[in-house]
Amino acid sequence: MAESGLMEDILETAEAWSGDGHQVALATVTRTWGSSPRPVGSQLVVRQDGSFRGSVSGGCIEAAVVAGAREAMADGKVRTLEFTVSNERAWEVGLTCGGTVQVFIAPLK
């Protein structure tokens, strides 16, 4: 999947950003329960300035994940976040039918 111009390679981006001197953290979907828009293994790479590439959901938990990633870069520690969404709110945040998703965040050292 490397070097595809259309499907961005998250880990190549992480290496490139890090090589350019940016602090970088990786967020990875490690578990899902119920229906979830992105499969286990989906990744998001975040830079200290808040730029990010990739996705761990349909789009609406990304803001919280980016915030968690910036905290991880600041304190150098890994963390695991869990998002559960009720059926009523599921549609708004892009998690269909009350899915739960676990996201692991690790700063690149």
Add this chain to the structure above:
Amino acid sequence: MKGATLRVLNEIRRKREGVIHATWLDNGESWLIGRDDAPDAALARDIRQAFRLDQSRTLEVKGRPLFLHVFNPPVRLVIVGAVHVAQSLAVLARTTGIDPVIVDPRRAWADARRFPDVRMIEAWPDDALAQLKPDHRTAVAALTHDPRIDDPALIAALRSPAFYVGALGSRRSHARRLERLADEGLDGLAMARIHGPVGLDIGARSAEEIALSIMAEVVAARNGKVQ
């Protein structure tokens, strides 16, 4: 994750080799497990299964959460014939995360400028496929309409475990093709693997639409939705 681990992981992925990135989720300690590495016995089965099913997952190991992130080489699509449909098909394959490879022995067609950044092999398909060794993560689509090129491609593909084999052409030309392949000694079971006419029936007319119908069929086959 350490920067050095990430660099090695990306190197392995660029070489199109399978690798697992294992991470203890409680402290972030992580390491790489290659396909040929001998993992410790307690994990061996889970690791083999993760590679085989191409499925990343979190395990409990001694009461601790361990995440196995599988990076198998991308699925390949061997496109036989550097024809107009192939130009769109290569782009759609890339968009879907599938690695396109184009094979065409005809110099006038195998012009790399028409296929920027796509791997191109200027050779007869039987030679090219002997080199590419299609496996269960490889799809082959024959698109030239020329039996001298398509037939050897199909014969080689059907003798491999390729998960998808398709051939462009009308029902009538497909029927003639099956007669020729039978003369070459292929049996009905093998020939039944050929998707012909190629592609899902979406009423495709233009080259771009035909490419889309082929791509949809390849994705369906990869996901077990068509045989």
